[in-house]
Amino acid sequence: MDVILSKSEKIFLTHGIEEGIREDGRAPDDYRTIDLELSVVPNANGSSRIKLGNSDVLAGVKCEIGEPDPGRPNEGKIIFNVDCSANAGTEWEGRGGDDLEIEISEFLSKAYSNKSCLDLQILGLIPGEQCWHLYIDVLILRNGGNILDAVSLAVKSALYDTEIPKVLIKMSEKGQSEVELTDNPSDYIIMSTENCPIFVSICKLGKGHVVDATAKESACTMAKIVSAVRKDGMITASQKKCSGSLQESSVLEMYEHCRKVGMELNKTLISKLSEAKNAPIVGFLA
Amino acid sequence: MPTDTKRLPVPETSICPSTLIEDISAKKLPLISNNKRRDDRLCTQLRHVYAKLKVISQAQGSAYIEIGNTKVICSVYGPREVKKRDEFSMDGQLCCDFKFATFSCPQRRSHLSDNEEKELSQQLLNALSPAVCLNKFPKARVEIFALVLENDGSAFSAAINCASLALVDASIELYDIPVAACVRYDGVNLIVDPQLNEEYSHQESNLSEENGQVLVAYLPVLKQISALNHVGCLSSKVLNQSMKLCIEATQKMHTIFQECIKEKVKSIMD
Amino acid sequence: MSIDIRLSNEKLQHESTDFSAERPLHLVIPGDIITREAGYMRGHGTYMENDVLYASVAGCVEKVNKLICVKPLKSRYTGEVGDVVIGRIIEVGQKRWRVETHSKLDSVLHLSSVNLPGGELRKRSEEDERMMRNYLQEGDLISAEVQSVYADGSLSLHTRSLKYGKLGQGSLLQVPASLVRRRKNHFHNLPCGASVIIGNNGYIWICPTINEQSDKTGGFVTNYERVNSSTREVIARLMNCATALAENMVVIYDTTLLCAHEFSLKYEVKELIKPDIAKEIALLTKQKIHNNDY
Numbered sequence: 077m078d079v080i081l082s083k084s085e086k087i088f089l090t091h092g093i094e095e096g097i098r099e100d101g102r103a104p105d106d107y108r109t110i111d112l113e114l115s116v117v118p119n120a121n122g123s124s125r126i127k128l129g130n131s132d133v134l135a136g137v138k139c140e141i142g143e144p145d146p147g148r149p150n151e152g153k154i155i156f157n158v159d160c161s162a163n164a165g166t167e168w169e170g171r172g173g174d175d176l177e178i179e180i181s182e183f184l185s186k187a188y189s190n191k192s193c194l195d196l197q198i199l200g201l202i203p204g205e206q207c208w209h210l211y212i213d214v215l216i217l218r219n220g221g222n223i224l225d226a227v228s229l230a231v232k233s234a235l236y237d238t239e240i241p242k243v244l245i246k247m248s249e250k251g252q253s254e255v256e257l258t259d260n261p262s263d264y265i266i267m268s269t270e271n272c273p274i275f276v277s278i279c280k281l282g283k284g285h286v287v288d289a290t291a292k293e294s295a296c297t298m299a300k301i302v303s304a305v306r307k308d309g310m311i312t313a314s315q316k317k318c319s320g321s322l323q324e325s326s327v328l329e330m331y332e333h334c335r336k337v338g339m340e341l342n343k344t345l346i347s348k349l350s351e352a353k354n355a356p357i358v359g360f361l362a
Numbered sequence: 363m364p365t366d367t368k369r370l371p372v373p374e375t376s377i378c379p380s381t382l383i384e385d386i387s388a389k390k391l392p393l394i395s396n397n398k399r400r401d402d403r404l405c406t407q408l409r410h411v412y413a414k415l416k417v418i419s420q421a422q423g424s425a426y427i428e429i430g431n432t433k434v435i436c437s438v439y440g441p442r443e444v445k446k447r448d449e450f451s452m453d454g455q456l457c458c459d460f461k462f463a464t465f466s467c468p469q470r471r472s473h474l475s476d477n478e479e480k481e482l483s484q485q486l487l488n489a490l491s492p493a494v495c496l497n498k499f500p501k502a503r504v505e506i507f508a509l510v511l512e513n514d515g516s517a518f519s520a521a522i523n524c525a526s527l528a529l530v531d532a533s534i535e536l537y538d539i540p541v542a543a544c545v546r547y548d549g550v551n552l553i554v555d556p557q558l559n560e561e562y563s564h565q566e567s568n569l570s571e572e573n574g575q576v577l578v579a580y581l582p583v584l585k586q587i588s589a590l591n592h593v594g595c596l597s598s599k600v601l602n603q604s605m606k607l608c609i610e611a612t613q614k615m616h617t618i619f620q621e622c623i624k625e626k627v628k629s630i631m632d
Numbered sequence: 633m634s635i636d637i638r639l640s641n642e643k644l645q646h647e648s649t650d651f652s653a654e655r656p657l658h659l660v661i662p663g664d665i666i667t668r669e670a671g672y673m674r675g676h677g678t679y680m681e682n683d684v685l686y687a688s689v690a691g692c693v694e695k696v697n698k699l700i701c702v703k704p705l706k707s708r709y710t711g712e713v714g715d716v717v718i719g720r721i722i723e724v725g726q727k728r729w730r731v732e733t734h735s736k737l738d739s740v741l742h743l744s745s746v747n748l749p750g751g752e753l754r755k756r757s758e759e760d761e762r763m764m765r766n767y768l769q770e771g772d773l774i775s776a777e778v779q780s781v782y783a784d785g786s787l788s789l790h791t792r793s794l795k796y797g798k799l800g801q802g803s804l805l806q807v808p809a810s811l812v813r814r815r816k817n818h819f820h821n822l823p824c825g826a827s828v829i830i831g832n833n834g835y836i837w838i839c840p841t842i843n844e845q846s847d848k849t850g851g852f853v854t855n856y857e858r859v860n861s862s863t864r865e866v867i868a869r870l871m872n873c874a875t876a877l878a879e880n881m882v883v884i885y886d887t888t889l890l891c892a893h894e895f896s897l898k899y900e901v902k903e904l905i906k907p908d909i910a911k912e913i914a915l916l917t918k919q920k921i922h923n924n925d926y
Contacts, residue, residue, distance in 0.1 A: 080720065082772045084854055088801035091858050099803055100875075101868035101901025105633040109906050113640040129905075146377055175484070182481040190595045192571055301590065310572070311601065314592045319491035321586035324605065331598055341635050348637045358640040450723075450770075 079295045086296045090282035098293070104286045105337055110229065112345075114237040114352045116359065122238030125360075126230040129290065130220020135230035136213050137238045141255060144200065144207040152199020152208040156184040158227065160216045173216075180214070180227055187228075187273050187304035187313040194235070194267060201243060202253045208240060221290040224302055228275035229345060235272060236349045239264035273304035273312045274345065276338045278330045280322060285330055287337050301330045305338025307346065369473070378469045394551050401557060408543075408555045408611060413523075413622045415531040423532020427524040430557060431514035436524040438532040441502035454499035458487040458506045460521055466513045468558075482518055489522050489542065489579040489589030495535040504534060515557035516544040522579050522589065523615065530623055539619060540588050542579035543611035545604040547596060549573055552604060554611045562594045572596060578608035582616045636906070660687040660702060667700065675701025676710075709735040709809035709833040711787040715778045716818040718804070718831035719789065721768050727761055729768055731776070733833045734806065737786035741768075745779060745790035747797070773799040775829050775837065795819060799829075800855050802839025803871050807878035809834035813885060820886040824893055825866045830884060838870050865901055869893065872904035873913065880914030883921075891917045 081089075089099060096104060108129030117123035120136035127133075144151060158180045160173030167173075188194060199208035212234065214227050242263045248254045279289040279297040286293060289300075298320030304313040311334070316322065322330075394405065403409070409430030418424035421437035441454060460483040462471045475483070486508060494504070506528065508521040519542035526539045546556040549572050553560060562575035574594020581588055587609075592601065660666060666678060666685045674680055677689040678700060687693070689704040711717070711733075719731035719739060729741045746767070748760060768774065775796050776789035791797050812832055820828045821841055829837040840863045859867075873892035877884050895916045896904055903909055 080722075080771045082720070082799070083769075084800045084856070085773070085802070085804065087856055088803070088859065092864050095861050095864070097861055097864045097868060099868060100872055100905050101865065102905070103633075103902070106902060107635045110635070110637040111640060112637050175480075178477045178480050179484065182477055186593045189593065192595055306595070310595050310597055311592070312574075312595045314590070314601075315485070316587065316590035317488060319488050321492035321581060321584065321588040322590075323586055324609065327587055327590065327605065328602055331601060335598055337633060340633055344635045344637055348639070352639050355639050355641050 079291045081292060081295050085292075089293060089296050090284075093281045093284040093286055093293075096284070098286065099290070102288075104284060105333065107288045107341070108290075112229075112233060112348060112352055113358065114233060114349070114355075115357055120234075121240060122234050122236070124230050124233035124237055126226050126233065128220075128222060128226040128229070128288070130218060131223055131226045132216075132218035132220075133223070133226045133230040134215045134217060135227070135234035136215075137234050138211045138213070139238070139240050140209045140211065141201065141206055142209040144204065148196075149204035150200040150207075151196035152210065154188060154194065154196070154210045154212060156181045156188070156212050156214070156231075158184070158214045158216070160219075164216060164218050176216075176223075180224060183224065183275070183302065183304075183313065183315065184212075184214075184227070184231065187275070190312045192271050192306070192310075193273060193312060194269070194271075198265065198267060199240070201255055202245060205253070206255055210238070210240075219291070221292075221294055222277055222288045224275045224277050225288065228273065228304070229341075232269055232272045232274060232345065233349060233352075235267060236269045237353070239266060270346065271306050271308075273306050274338055274342050275302055275304050276334045276341065277302045278334050278337075280320070280326060280330065285326075285333065287333070301327065301334065303331065303334040303338065305335055305342065307339060307342035309335050309339050311335065311338075366473070380468055394553070399553060400559065405551055405553050406607065406611070408614060409557075411615065411618050413527055413619060415527060415623070415626045421528075421532070423528045423530070423534070425524050425527035425531055427520055427527065429516065429520045429523075429555070431512060432517055432520045433511040434508060434517065434520045434524040435511060436506065436508040436521065436528040438504060438506050438525075438528045438534065440504035440532075441499040441534070442505075444501055444503045450501065452500045453496040454494075454501075455503040456487055456491055456494060456496070456506065457503055458483050458490065458508070458525070460486050460508045460510075460518075462510045462513060462517070466510045466517075482521075485518075485589060485591060486522060486525060489540055490525055490529070492586065492588045493526070493536050493538050493540045493581055494529065495537060498535045504529075504532075513558060515559075515561050516555055516577075518542070518591075519544045519577055519579070523619070527619060527623070531626070538581040538583045539616065540579045540581055541612040541615045541619065542577060542589065543608045543615060544575060544577045545607045545611070546575045547573065547594075547600055547604060552600075552607055554607055572600065574600075576601065576604040576608060578605055578612065580609050580612040582613055634902075658693040659691070660693055661690045662686075662688050666693055666702070671698065673699045675699050677702030677704060704810075706808050706810055709733065710785065711735060711739075711778045711781055711833070712814075713778055713780060715814065715832040716775065716829070717778060717787070717789065717833045718773060718775050718799070718829060718835035718837050719833070721770055721772045721774065724765050724768070724770065727764075729764070731774065731789060733787065733789075733831075734809070734835065735785075735787065735833060737784060739778075739787040739789050741774070741776060741789045741791070745788070745792060747792060747794070768798060773804060773837070775799060775831070798854065799837055800839065801859055802837055803867055805836045805838065805871055805874050805878075807834050807836060807874065807884060808881075811878060811881065811884050812836075813883060815885055817886075820889075822870070822886070822890060822893075824870070824890075825863055826870055828870065828886070828889060830886075836874055836884070838867050838874070840867070869896060869901045869904065872896070872901060872910070876904060876910035876914050877917065879907075880911055880918075882914050882918050888917055888921060891920050 111127035113125045116125045117136050121139045122137040125134050158177045160168040162169040242258050244256045246254050278285050279300040299318050299322050303311045412428040414426045417426045418437045423438040426435045464471050510517045522542035574596040577591040579589035664687045679688050687702045691702045691704040717733050719733040721729050722732045723730035727743045731739045733739045776791045778787050779790040780788045818830050827842045895913045
């Protein structure tokens with residue numbers, strides 16, 4: 077969502093951030109209220125909905141059986157797909173949202189490509205023949221700034237909520253391995269999402285930098301760095317976005333900031349997720 | 363999906379045979395043994411760089427670069443007027459297109475841009491924009507096309523370098539020349555300018571957990587970073603070290619490019 | 633660093649007080665019959681078929697003598713002559729600027745409707761036309777008054793008074809236009825230390841206090857001086873109060889803003905963005921205004 081601002085508005089915003097007061101009174105490393113809900117989509121194996129300020133993201137995980145990669149016969153696959161709903165704005169109608177969709181799904185693939193994030197060996201069934209494919213689909217319902225962070229929170233929560241049905245591998249009469257689903261619907265396996273990364277976007281405005289930028293703050297940003305931070309502070313992917321340039325010292329400062337915020341956000345999310353799993357489902361009307 | 367009538371249709375489920383060969387011997391070798399890499403380079407040694415300007419006659423500016431076996435060609439068209447009234451802007455526009463040729467990588471790539479190439483086009487734009495004096499060509503657009511002919515590692519950084527040289531050749535006003543370099547960390551060593559068999563790939567399971575690759579595009583005179591891209595799990599200490607190494611490597615490359623440009627200008631003046 | 637994640641079932645359900653008991657409201661939905669009696673004039677939101685008056689929008693019926701109209705819950709701003717609006721320049725055209733005012737059609741600000749430096753009654757020359765961009769560019773914010781309404785509903789604006797013109801440093805907020813009533817004065821210098829311009833089109837501008845005498849330059853001189861942090865806090869607080877009122881559909885004018893500001897003083901500025909606290913403040917303001925009316 078491109079917000080146009082006048083030069084005076086941009087100066088007012090930037091000066092404010094340099095002094096540590098943002099437009100809505102937040103400090104530079106404060107997040108807006110995050111609303112979390114799990115299991116909102118009953119048809120999916122796992123789902124979550126995250127509202128970060130005005131941004132609204134829905135993520136769903138579906139498990140299907142397919143063929144593994146030839147180079148990695150014992151592992152399953154995760155496939156990310158992002159869809160920007162035209163409900164969020166007319167500029168996303170048709171193919172208008174393609175650029176943002178590709179940007180987000182590519183960054184998700186990069187960040188999750190590391191082995192430490194998800195144990196893909198659990199998803200392997202019959203080596204070289206069959207494995208679980210996890211399709212993680214993200215739907216952006218509303219873009220109120222900082223959409224990448226919201227998407228990463230939704231993906232991590234949806235994966236936490238995912239229940240993969242247990243399967244039995246039997247030998248058929250012809251001597252081939254066959255996969256059979258158990259009859260018991262409450263028999264499932266859960267993947268550990270402790271090491272899944274969370275994205276933290278830090279925007280540089282003037283001499284200061286802020287976390288969780290609103291749409292207006294994004295419009296004044298010359299350069300921002302997005303990092304995928306794990307709960308132990310390791311960064312699994314990062315990228316500089318927007319068309320400005322940064323000094324080396326600023327980059328180092330921003331990385332340090334990203335790490336601290338990422339670790340804190342991970343900690344808070346993980347503790348809330350265990351509560352959320354047992355909470356009653358309220359649904360979309362809340 | 364429009365059918366492509368120019369090329370022979372390939373069966374959908376075709377696989378490159380090299381992926382089925384298990385344990386390619388080169389991959390099993392450690393990256394560093396006796397302080398030398400697989401191709402006898404030192405950790406901080408760059409491959410040979412060859413750069414040539416004005417290789418495409420129809421373009422305003424063009425450049426061809428070879429870094430080791432990685433070959434990239436880039437052309438710049440413009441500044442040309444932007445016809446659409448809606449896109450009026452007092453600043454000029456930059457449009458970048460990055461493409462791997464279908465035969466450039468070990469696995470055949472699609473002739474249509476896939477998501478990775480579209481994302482790299484956007485990153486190329488972000489890397490070059492800070493260096494271009496956009497206010498000098500209002501209402502106009504400059505188009506940059508980068509094509510990787512052979513990918514033997516660090517293809518994207520070679521593309522950034524090639525695009526910068528092409529912009530210089532096109533006489534587009536620049537604040538500085540963006541120069542890019544790549545550094546790979548395998549848990550123990552930091553190596554500069556990795557070849558394809560040294561590059562980070564998430565398939566390698568025998569390496570330590572801390573394993574990744576960092577790309578930095580640097581503006582040497584302004585001393586600013588115009589692109590930063592990292593994949594793989596790294597701690598912030600290693601990230602800092604990698605960035606510093608990248609910047610040193612870009613400074614070496616910068617001197618090479620300066621020589622190349624001066625020679626070209628001299629040869630035109632004579 | 634404050635990171636607050638809450639679950640959906642933790643949201644508090646406020647009891648909504650019913651204010652409608654004192655004034656019976658005639659609520660209609662599209663297609664409802666308003667009246668079968670003849671002799672009434674049709675206003676906005678109604679249509680006539682076979683001598684029966686039907687409603688075409690969902691809202692409540694308003695009767696002024698013989699004029700019946702239906703006031704919808706939330707509609708795009710439709711301008712009237714004399715309204716104060718805040719708009720953003722989106723295009724610089726020939727002898728006029730195109731202004732976006734969040735209405736059905738973009739508004740227009742003619743070169744002849746602005747005050748140029750050097751006297752008001754100068755004939756607009758060619759040089760003025762070329763210098764238009766020096767005065768107002770794409771993205772600039774202006775406060776203006778509606779001069780006239782064209783047949784298609786688009787507005788023609790003018791800034792022919794020193795209190796209108798280009799806006800400087802401050803924050804813009806967008807609220808539904810139906811929450812802003814037409815009043816005598818839309819420019820308020822609030823005692824808490826900031827000025828507010830409440831545009832009829834739903835745009836609210838909050839900025840550091842405009843001095844009565846010295847700063848009424850009509851927007852020719854843009855002030856890029858740093859605003860001090862205490863004023864910034866006041867502006868941020870007012871912004872959050874106005875957002876709280878808008879989200880809870882409370883009418884916005886200077887009294888409600890000041891009320892909300894008063895109730896918000898017990899919280900820190902950044903706590904006001906939390907939906908629960910925002911709802912509380914909006915409800916308190918609504919109650920106070922309601923009590924004052926009766």
